[in-house]
Structures are given as structure tokens and as C-alpha cells.
Amino acid sequence: MSIKFKHVSYVYAPATPFEQKGLDDVSFELKENQFIALIGHTGSGKSTLMQHFNALLQPSSGEIALAGHRITPTTKQRELKTLRQQVSLVFQFPEAQLFESTVLADIAFGPKNFGYTDAEAKKLALKWLEKVGLPKSIANKSPFELSGGQMRRVAIAGVMAYEPAILCLDEPAAGLDPKGRRMMLELFKAYQASGHTVILVTHNMDDVADYADDVLVMEHGRLLRHTTPSEIFKDRAWLLKHGLGQPAASEFAAQLAENGLPLVPQPLTLTTLTHRLVAHFKGGE
Template sequence: MAMEIRYSNVSADYQLGPIRTKNVLDDVNLFVKPSSFTAIVGQTGAGKSSLLKVMNGLIRPKQGEVKIGKYSVSSNNDPTSLKEVRKRIGMVFQFPESQLFAETVEKDICFGPLNFGVGLSEAKEMAKTAIYQVGLDASFLPKSPFSLSGGQKRRVAIAGILAMKPDILILDEPGAGLDPIGKQEILSLIASWNKNNKLTTMMVTHEMDDVAKFADDVIVMEKGKIVFHDDVRTFFADLNQIQSWNLDIPEARRFQLLIEEKTGVSLPKICLTVEELADCLIEVGLA
């Protein structure tokens, strides 16, 4: 079931031992549409990862609440209510393969469902389904996860999240550390799950080409605040604003601006992908 996400006046601090960072989130108000694919961008330390972690209580709000469907995360959640929230949110951290630990791929994927009370035989069926969802097959299930390539490990780690059948998928730089082909394969799979299963999806990324290719909407964060939230074309339309945030633009958009400057011809729309740029060049007779 597709779930909406709503932040209401959410502020949060981050504490690791004696080190405390105040206002990693600062009075955040946000509504994320059900089934949407939202990219979260901004400079390092802007609060992007914190925005995701507060959803399942990894960081507790000191003020306000996050509503996930009918569930709520606030400063006074008890462990039982947080467990209900976490059943519905699949969170993929940076380098999720570092969390692999079991002796077989099957056992690793089964861990999450078993932890939430699913029986062993059902968990194994979930593992079979999930391994195919990430583009692998059942022959991988008896293998040691540590014998796999980096890209395969990443897929197995994500399969462990998908096996829990989340309603919401949140990802922190899911393509980090992968070669370009492996990264595009992972992101294409994520986009496919979003569309085919109506999984509300939020993804932190620094790669503007990935934002342009996969996202419906964009959130820009600065100093714990949301300073922009709109659709992807509106985001890439305002170059001055993008520069003020010290963010980049997609390669296709960069080529479009160069072509328009050199030829004096304005293309009929903002081009976010190479395919869109090629179509527009044909339309105006420049290709």
C-alpha cells in the first residue's frame, strides 16, 4: 500500500556518545506524495541523511512528529510502536553490503522477515522472491555473500530490505562506490520498484544526472532546513538558484545551454536526459 509521509515542525539533534550536533533538522515541514520518487540533495552536513533517519526513529525528533500513513514518530515513541513503523520502511544505508553477516545469501535475506515474526518457510519464500527482484536468481541463495562481487553484494543487501515488503523505500546514496554500469543497474531497479509496486521512494544523492533521470520531485536541504521542494523540471529551470546552492546540473542540461548559446536557438523544453536533448535538436532542425 502506497503511503504518504508528512513532517510537522520536526527538529532533531544528533548525538554520538558525548558529541552532540544541534538542529540537524530545524523546524522541517514536508509532505511527500504516495508512490512518488523524491531525490534529496544538498551539501555535506545539510541534513539529508538525518531527514531519512528520523522517519524510523534512528534519530528521535526533539520537537514535532513524522506521520507515515497512520503511524507516527515523535519524541515519546515506545519500542513497540517504532517496530510497527520499521516494518513499513525499508532503509538502505550507504554501502549496505557492509551489513552482510550470514553464512549464506538466503540466511542473510531471511534475517529481516524472521526478526519481524515471519516463519522460516515463509521467510525462505520471501528470499526467493527478493533475489529475483534485484536481478539475481535462486542459484545465489546457497552461496556465501562474501564470495560475491561488490555489485552482487549490494543487490543481496537490498534484497534483504525488499524481503520485508516495505511500503516506503528510503536510500542513502545507493550507487556509492559502484562502477557506472553497476550504479545504473541498481538505480534502474529502484525506479522499477517505485513504478511497478507504488513504493514511495526517497533517495539521497549528489549525482544530478541520477536526479534528472529517476526522480519525480526534488528536495534541497541547507543547514537542517528544506529550502526547496518541487518537481524535477522546476528545480532544473532556475540555474541561478542551483548555483546559489552550490549544486550541479545534468550533463544533458549543460549541453543544451551550450548549444543554445552557440546557435542562438532556444530548444522547446528543458532537457534532462540525452534522449530528450536529441529529440529537441531534431525538432528544431539542429540534428
Template sequence: MAITFEHVTHIYQPDGPLAYQGLTDVNFTIDEGSFTAIIGQTGSGKSTLVQHMNALLKPTKGIIKIGNRTITPETKNKHLKPLRQKVGMVFQFPEQQLFAETILDDISFGPQNFGMDETTAHKIALQMLELVHLPTSIAEKSPFDLSGGQMRRVAIAGVLASQPEVLILDEPTAGLDPRGHKELMDLFAQLNQEGTTIILISHQMEDVAQYAQQVLVMDQARLVRDDTPQVIFNDAEFLNKHNLLQPESTQFARELERKGFKFSSLPITEEQLVKQLLPQLGGSHG
């Protein structure tokens, strides 16, 4: 499912004295099956943007196209339930959304809510447990008996159980240890390789550089850049202007440049850094 925003503006509480701009004239397209990252300072409009992608919010002005569905300010909520099955959203700290008595019931709630019978929903729930690297033997336990990292996996399994075509992730690894972080990011990369469109909000520039093909940069409710990670992270002036950091590999490469190393294009991942460094280390800097 491709997603296109055409001149989308969102105003919170538009008719009241506390009205404020959430989005201003935003235009972009996310291709089906892609991995897109959304970056920007806190309060820049990232969460407002993604909440339009499964119609938790509707535009005040403009048009949003998600697959073959079009959303305008006049779209009625009753027409949006099928869309929310296609576009799954994992909020920040999703473990706070767990509520059922057992892990199995929690994961199977979504599919049943969309009309699936209980037996099939439970079968899918067990498959989702395996997908997020949790043993099916815990299915009858309370989700509240798990560790924080395990609870997050259960919450993500619950979103995946509805088999969305688009998965939106709002800082999905916040607070996790490095191992838990890498396992979840590898899972999202695997889902993307299998055809799921992934949209990631992140402050982790290393993840953006490693996994994304497209980066949307938000600042003060506006989309200020839509480009590849390679182009954006090589534009130090732009990043400084919008208070964004380069990935650690890029920062390290800039330090090495000052010491005489040469880079055709600043590397943005460890893999790129090593690839450009090795020939030089074997030569005059060896």
C-alpha cells in the same frame, strides 16, 4: 504510505556541550507511491532527514506522520518496530551490513525478525534474489564470496524481503560501474511503478532528473526547496547559491543556447534534449 514532516527539528546531544542542529523546522509531504529525491551538499542534513522516516531518529521538536502513525518527541521505541517493517532503508555501502553464513540466511533474517516462519522467509528470499537479478543457485553460498556489486544486491534483497511500502536509498549506486548503476536504478523505478514509495539520496543529478517526481533540497540542516526536478534544474541561480550542479543534458543545452539553439524549457534528461534538438537540427542548424 504518505510521509509528512511538520516543523521538525532535530538536535544531536541536546543537553551537552557538543549539541548541534541536525534539522531545523522542516516541513514537507511525500505522497504515497511517489519517487522523491533528496539532494544537497555533504553535511546538509540529508541522512538525518531520512533517519527520521523509519524512526532511527526521533524529532527533538515537531510531528512526523508516516501512513496512519504519528511520531513525536515523546513516542516510545517499543511502538516503532511495525513502522520499521513498512519503511526499509538501504544505507550507503549496504554490503558492509552483511553478516550471515549464507546468502539465504542473510536475506531471510529481516522477515523472520518481524515474525515470519523460516520456510516462508526462505521462499521470499529466493524471490528477492531473482528480483535483484541474481541466480537462486547462489543461495547457499557465503555472501562474502561475491563481488562488491553482487554483495550490494544481496543487501538490497534483504531490505526488500520485509516487503516495505517505503524504500529509502542513501546513495545506493555509489562505486558501481555504469551497467550496475543502471540495473539498480531501473530496479528502483520498477518497484516504484509497482507501488513502492521511493526516497533517494543522491549526488547524481542525472538520476534525480530521470527518475524523481519531487526534489527536496537540503542546506545547513534546513529544507530550502521542495519542487519538481524540471523547476529546480532550470533555476541556475538557485543551484549556484547552494553549490549544486545541473544534469549533464541541461549543461549541454545551455552551451547550445550560446550557439543559437532555442529551448522552451531547458531539458533535464537526454530524452528531453533530443526531443527539442531534432526539429532544430533538421532546420537552419542542419
């Protein structure tokens, strides 16, 4: 199911001294079953945009079409209950929202809330506990006995357990160690590959290069660009101008180019960089 934003603006605390523009005339269309990276500086509007995907925030003006729903400034929240099952949003630091007495009950909460029986919800919870890389032996522990990284996984399992068609994640890997981060990202990529849409807010340009089909770049509440990772990382001057980084492989390739060894086209991932260097040295490229 495609996602379409038409001239969406959002204003926080309108007509008060605290009025603040969150989104400014944002329009785009996403194809089905893609992995989308959403990037931009702090305060650029990423989290505000994310909260529109499941109508936690409704546009101040403009409209959104997704998952068979049309969301306008006047759409009633009660009309959006089915949307919440199809589109789910994992906030930054979701571990802060755990509340059940056991890990299993916490993961099963979402599926139960969306109409699965207790037995089905438990089964799904066990399945997703394993999928996020946690041992079954912690199922009956209190989530508060776990490490921060484990709690994060429990919170994410709780959202994935009811298998939303569109999974939105706001910096889900922030603060995780590199191994934990990779495992998470691989899990989201596999989720996309099994026929879902994944929308991921990240500051990590390697994640963008390694996983994303499309990139949305936000700046001051506006959508600056909607393009592909290879397009965005091709233009170093543009990235610099907007204070955005490059993937490690591109950064390295740029330094090679400055030192007289240009690799064309520019590699975005370590895997491509390695292959290109091997080809260069072995094949006399």
C-alpha cells in the same frame, strides 16, 4: 500513505560541548507512491532526515505522521515496531551489515524477522535475489565471497524482500559502475511503479532528472526547497548559488544556448535532448 513532517528539528548530543544541529524546523508533505530525490551537500542533513522516516532517530521537537503512526520526541520505541516493517531504510554502504553465513539466509533474515515462515522467507529471498540481478547459483555462497557490488545487491534485496510500503535509500548506488547504477535505479523505479514510495538520497543529478517525481533540497539542516526536477533544474543561477549541479542533458543544452541554439523548454534527460535535437535539425525548429 502520505508522509507529513511538521516543524521537525533534531539536535545531536544536546546540552554537551558536541551539540550539533542535524535538522532545523523541517516541514513538508509527500504524496503517496512517489519517487522522491533528496539532495544537498555533505553535512546538509540528508542522512539525519532519512533516519527520521523509520524513527531510528526521533525529533528533538516537532512531529511526523506516516504509515499510521505519529512520531514525537516522546513516542516510545516499542510503539514503533510495525513502523519498521512498513518503512525501511537502507544505509550508505549496506554491504557492511551483511552477517549471515549464506546469501539466501541474509536476504531471508528481514522477512523472517517480520513474521514470515522459514519457507515463505526463503521463497521471497529467492525472488528478490533474482530481482536484484543476481544468479540463483550464489544463493548458498557466503556473502563475503562476493564482489562489493554483489554484496550491495544482497543487502538491498534483504530489505526489499519484505516489501516495505516506504523504501528509503541513502546513496544506494554510490561507488557502483554506470551499468550497476542504472540497474539499481530501474529496480527502485519499478518498485515505485508497483505501488510503493521510494525516497532516495543522491548526488547524481541525472538520477534526479531521470527518476524523481519530487525533489527535497537540504542545506544546513533546513529544507531549502520541495519541488519538481523541472522546476529545480530550470534555474541555473539558483543551482550555482547553492553549489548544486545540473543533469548532463541540461548542462549540454545550456552550452548549446550559449552558442546560439536555445532549446525551450530545457531538456532534462538525454532522451528528451535527443528528440529535441532531431526535431530541430529535421524540422528546422
